[in-house]
Amino acid sequence: xxxxxxxxxxxxxxxxxxxxxxxxxxxxxxxxxxxxxxxxxxxxxxxxxxxxxxxxxxxxxxxxxxxxxxxxxxxxxxxxxxxxxxxxxxxxxxxxxxxxxxxxxxxxxxxxxxxxxxxxx
Numbered sequence: 001x002x003x004x005x006x007x008x009x010x011x012x013x014x015x016x017x018x019x020x021x022x023x024x025x026x027x028x029x030x031x032x033x034x035x036x037x038x039x040x041x042x043x044x045x046x047x048x049x050x051x052x053x054x055x056x057x058x059x060x061x062x063x064x065x066x067x068x069x070x071x072x073x074x075x076x077x078x079x080x081x082x083x084x085x086x087x088x089x090x091x092x093x094x095x096x097x098x099x100x101x102x103x104x105x106x107x108x109x110x111x112x113x114x115x116x117x118x119x120x121x
Contacts, residue, residue, distance in 0.1 A: 075099040 078099050
C-alpha cells in the first residue's frame with residue numbers, strides 16, 4: 001500500500017502487511033479514485049496470474065488425457081500382436097515389452113456399524 005501526504009501525493013510505499021492507507025493528522029482529502037485505480041490494477045494482475053495458471057492446468061489435463069488414450073491404444077495393439085501369433089517372449093526380445101498395467105482403484109465398501117459387546121464386570 002502507499003502513503004499519501006496532505007495534498008494526496010504519493011509519498012512512500014508500504015509493505016503488503018500494511019494494508020491500510022496512512023494519512024497525516026491534517027489530511028482533509030482522500031483521492032478515492034486514485035486508490036480505487038491502484039487496487040483495481042493489483043486485482044487485475046492477480047486475476048491474470050490465475051488465468052495463466054488455469055491455462056497451464058488445462059494443458060496438463062489435456063496431456064494426461066492424451067497419454068491415457070495412447071496407453072490404451074498401445075495395450076490394444078500389443079494384444080492384437082499376441083492374437084496374430086506373436087509370443088510375449090518374441091515381442092520382448094524385439095524390444096517391445098508388455099504395456100504397463102493401469103492401477104485400478106477399487107471403491108471401498110461402506111463400513112457397517114456393529115455394536116461392540118459390552119465387557120462384563
